[in-house]
Amino acid sequence: MPNPNQNTSLTDQELSSVVMTTQDRVQLITALDAFEKSLFAPGRAPEFRNQLQQLPADFSVIIKKAIAPATQAGQNPSPTLISDLLKKTRDQLDTLPIATLLLAYRPTVVQVRELATFLRGAVSDTILLSLKYEPAIVGGFILECNGRKTSFTIDRFLNQLTKTE
Amino acid sequence: MISLETMYFLALLFVLVLELVFAVTLFMIKKTFDKERKSYSQLFEATRSHLTEIVSEATEQSKTTVQHTMDTHDRILRDLDHLSTALEKKTELIVQNMSAWEKDTIQTQLTTYSDTLSKETQNSVLTLKATVTDQIQKLDQEIAHTIRDTQQQLKLSMKDAFAASQQEMVKYQQQKIQELESEVNTIVNRVAREVLAKNLDGTDQHELTKNLLQKALQEGEFSDDA
Numbered sequence: 093m094p095n096p097n098q099n100t101s102l103t104d105q106e107l108s109s110v111v112m113t114t115q116d117r118v119q120l121i122t123a124l125d126a127f128e129k130s131l132f133a134p135g136r137a138p139e140f141r142n143q144l145q146q147l148p149a150d151f152s153v154i155i156k157k158a159i160a161p162a163t164q165a166g167q168n169p170s171p172t173l174i175s176d177l178l179k180k181t182r183d184q185l186d187t188l189p190i191a192t193l194l195l196a197y198r199p200t201v202v203q204v205r206e207l208a209t210f211l212r213g214a215v216s217d218t219i220l221l222s223l224k225y226e227p228a229i230v231g232g233f234i235l236e237c238n239g240r241k242t243s244f245t246i247d248r249f250l251n252q253l254t255k256t257e
Numbered sequence: 258m259i260s261l262e263t264m265y266f267l268a269l270l271f272v273l274v275l276e277l278v279f280a281v282t283l284f285m286i287k288k289t290f291d292k293e294r295k296s297y298s299q300l301f302e303a304t305r306s307h308l309t310e311i312v313s314e315a316t317e318q319s320k321t322t323v324q325h326t327m328d329t330h331d332r333i334l335r336d337l338d339h340l341s342t343a344l345e346k347k348t349e350l351i352v353q354n355m356s357a358w359e360k361d362t363i364q365t366q367l368t369t370y371s372d373t374l375s376k377e378t379q380n381s382v383l384t385l386k387a388t389v390t391d392q393i394q395k396l397d398q399e400i401a402h403t404i405r406d407t408q409q410q411l412k413l414s415m416k417d418a419f420a421a422s423q424q425e426m427v428k429y430q431q432q433k434i435q436e437l438e439s440e441v442n443t444i445v446n447r448v449a450r451e452v453l454a455k456n457l458d459g460t461d462q463h464e465l466t467k468n469l470l471q472k473a474l475q476e477g478e479f480s481d482d483a
Contacts, residue, residue, distance in 0.1 A: 244470075
């Protein structure tokens with residue numbers, strides 16, 4: 093008999109390897125919701141494997157890992173147990189730390205990955221990057237992280253330059 | 258039993274007797290009063306006559322006394338006049354009969370007395386002069402001291418006023434400098450923003466962001482104790 097209090101076997105590192113930004117997190121939560129909804133659809137058997145195949149590969153891997161404690165118990169896992177594990181995964185996603193970066197431009201996907209990778213190396217390997225476009229910034233960025241706000245904008249450097257002169 | 262008429266008669270009789278007694282009493286009182294008044298009038302007249310006599314007598318005596326005093330005074334004055342004349346004559350005789358030595362002695366004494374008086378007067382004048390000089394010197398000193406104090410206070414006041422005006426000037430200059438700096442900053446920032454906004458594309462912005470992130474990392478902005 094599966095234990096309803098069973099935790100997922102996902103680590104924060106595993107989650108954050110797929111979810112680098114808050115946008116990724118929203119997409120994953122949407123996928124988790126859709127997957128959970130399909131389990132309880134009326135007149136359909138909980139064939140979760142078919143559903144998993146329809147998701148992006150990295151999301152599929154994450155969900156498989158998340159519900160592993162239920163699937164390992166038997167061939168027909170309880171939808172309630174799977175739902176519980178999915179909820180715990182969502183909760184775990186919510187606990188990941190966030191660093192907000194206000195930028196003067198709208199970065200491409202590749203550029204976002206670059207920035208997220210840099211911040212993970214500098215701050216924490218599980219941190220999620222939240223990006224915001226701020227037209228008032230001419231160049232540079234403002235970083236909000238761990239309750240601190242750091243400005244590395246052109247405005248700041250210009251002001252420093254004119255003050256020291 | 259006494260009748261009503263009898264009672265009325267008796268009452269009338271009683272009233273008549275009462276009136277008679279009252280009239281007799283009044284008469285006796287009036288008589289006594291007249292007698293007393295006469296007696297007092299006589300006494301008053303006698304007293305007034307006596308007093309008039311006393312006053313007349315006293316006036317006479319005063320007149321006599323005053324006359325006597327005036328006479329005595331005149332006599333004393335006459336005696337003094339006689340005495341004075343006699344003394345003068347006597348003095349003249351004494352001076353005439355004086356020896357040359359006695360005259361010299363008196364002259365010397367008079368000269369000595371005069372010298373002494375002169376010296377005392379001179380001393381007094383000198384003392385007074387010294388006192389006045391001393392007072393003038395003190396006054397001079399006080400005036401000089403007051404002038405010095407006033408000059409000192411004036412200098413200090415002028416110094417304070419100058420310092421205050423200088424401070425105001427420095428304050429004004431600093432304020433103007435700040436205003437100018439602020440204006441320059443505004444202009445520089447605006448120009449820099451315009452230039453950067455025109456010349457930086459997305460790739461440049463990304464490179465700039467990466468460089469600044471690297472700079473922040475080097476400056477320790479991401480460390481726990483930053």
